[in-house]
Amino acid sequence: QVQLVESGGGLVQAGGSLRLSCTASGSVFKISTMGWYRQAPGKQRELVATITSGGSTNYADSVKGRFTISSDNAKNTVYLQMNSLKSEDTAVYYCNLKILAYDSWGQGTQVIVSS
Numbered sequence: 001q002v003q004l005v006e007s008g009g010g011l012v013q014a015g016g017s018l019r020l021s022c023t024a025s026g027s028v029f030k031i032s033t034m035g036w037y038r039q040a041p042g043k044q045r046e047l048v049a050t051i052t053s054g055g056s057t058n059y060a061d062s063v064k065g066r067f068t069i070s071s072d073n074a075k076n077t078v079y080l081q082m083n084s085l086k087s088e089d090t091a092v093y094y095c096n097l098k099i100l101a102y103d104s105w106g107q108g109t110q111v112i113v114s115s
Contacts, residue, residue: 002026002104004095009109012085016113020080022095022106033098034071034078038091038111045094049080062088087115 008020020036035050049059049069057069068081078095090113095106 002028002097002102004097004104004106006093006095006106006109009093009111011112011114014085014087014113014115016085017081017083018085018111019082020093020095020109020111021077022079023075023077024097024104025076028099029071029076029097030073031099034069035096035098036069036078036080036093037096038089038093039108040088040091043091048093051078082111085111085113087113089113 003025004022006022008018012018031053033050033052036048037045038048039045047060048063049067051057051069051071066084071078090111092108092110094108097104
């Protein structure tokens, strides 16, 4: 079973930046699609960004131009660079790994953006 460990959340002022990291155990990282999702209070979990094993990326419209997802295969780590943060970005951010029908989630890291 793949374990995902997230870090990098915290409190930041609007307009600021944060970088989230997610490190995967095991050897499947290189063939996985990795993603970041978020869930704000009272809302459903939503996609933020994904990156395939080939490096193709996909972003939610709400974060395009502000967030960047990247990965380091040597470190089994995926990153989410978040710039120009807004109060509506406040949420718990979850890392996700997908390989075919297998799905694994991290424990989540809180991001709070103060206005």
